[in-house]
Amino acid sequence: MIYLVEHFFSIQGEGRYIGVPSIFLRFGGCNLRCPGFGQYEVEGEIVSGCDTIRAVDMAHFKKSWQRIDMLGSLTEIIEKYLEPLGYLPDIVLTGGEPMIYAEDTVFYALIEWLLERKFRITIETNATLAPPFEAYPAYRDVTFAMAVKLSNSGEPKERRVIPGVIRRLANEANGAFFKFTLDKDLIAGSGAREIDEICRVFTNEIYCMPLGDHIEQLRENAPDVAAFCLANGYRYSDRLHVRLWNREEKR
Numbered sequence: 001m002i003y004l005v006e007h008f009f010s011i012q013g014e015g016r017y018i019g020v021p022s023i024f025l026r027f028g029g030c031n032l033r034c035p036g037f038g039q040y041e042v043e044g045e046i047v048s049g050c051d052t053i054r055a056v057d058m059a060h061f062k063k064s065w066q067r068i069d070m071l072g073s074l075t076e077i078i079e080k081y082l083e084p085l086g087y088l089p090d091i092v093l094t095g096g097e098p099m100i101y102a103e104d105t106v107f108y109a110l111i112e113w114l115l116e117r118k119f120r121i122t123i124e125t126n127a128t129l130a131p132p133f134e135a136y137p138a139y140r141d142v143t144f145a146m147a148v149k150l151s152n153s154g155e156p157k158e159r160r161v162i163p164g165v166i167r168r169l170a171n172e173a174n175g176a177f178f179k180f181t182l183d184k185d186l187i188a189g190s191g192a193r194e195i196d197e198i199c200r201v202f203t204n205e206i207y208c209m210p211l212g213d214h215i216e217q218l219r220e221n222a223p224d225v226a227a228f229c230l231a232n233g234y235r236y237s238d239r240l241h242v243r244l245w246n247r248e249e250k251r
C-alpha cells in the first residue's frame with residue numbers, strides 16, 4: 001500500500017532533464033525530516049521540515065494523501081495525461097522519498113508497466129535507501145536523481161549520507177547523478193568539503209542548485225551557487241518551476 005500526494009504534468013525544473021515535459025507522481029512519506037529547510041504555518045501551527053512538507057507530514061496534510069492499492073489507479077492517471085499528447089513525456093517519481101516503497105507490489109508493478117511502454121523514469125531520491133536490485137531488477141533501468149542532503153538540511157550526517165547506498169545506486173542503476181541544494185551560508189562554510197566527501201564514492205554528473213522554494217530565496221542564493229559551480233567544476237541547475245511559477249503547487 002502506497003500513498004500518492006499529488007500528480008501533475010509540467011516541465012522538469014531541476015537537474016539533468018531540466019526543461020523536459022514530465023508527468024510527476026509525488027508519493028507521501030519520507031525516512032528523513034530535514035528540519036533545516038524552513039518553517040511553515042499549517043492550520044495555525046508552525047511545522048518545520050522539507051520544502052515539500054505536504055508530502056512528508058501526513059498528520060497535517062492527510063486530506064491530500066490518497067491511499068493506492070491497485071496499479072490501475074496510477075496507470076489511469078498517466079493515461080489521462082497522455083490522451084492529448086502525441087509523444088511520451090518523462091515520468092518523474094518523487095516525494096517525499098519514493099524509495100520507502102521500493103518493495104511495494106504496486107510501486108514495483110508501476111516501474112515495470114512504465115518500462116514496458118518505453119517511458120524514461122527518474123526517481124528523485126535522498127539516496128539513503130537502495131532497492132534490492134537482485135530481487136527487483138527493473139530498477140536497473142531507472143535513473144536516480146540522488147539529492148543527497150547536506151548539513152543545511154539539519155539532519156545528522158549519519159542519517160543523510162549513506163555511502164553504501166550511493167555506491168549501489170550509482171553502480172547498479174541506469175545513469176544516476178547527484179543534485180545538491182546549497183545556500184549562501186553553506187557555500188561560505190563547509191559546502192565544498194561536504195560535496196567532495198560525498199562524491200568520492202562516485203564522481204559522475206554533479207548538479208548544484210540554489211536553496212529556494214520561493215523566488216526571492218532562489219534569487220538570493222543563485223549567484224553564489226553559480227560562482228560555486230564555476231570554482232569547483234560542478235554543473236549549475238536552476239529551479240525553473242520556481243522561476244516560472246514561484247510557490248504554485250503542482251508545478
Ligand code: SF4
Pocket residue numbers: 030031032033034037049050051052056095096097126149153
Ligand atoms: S529528504 Fe527530501 S522529502 Fe525527505 S524530508 Fe528531506 S527534503 Fe523532504
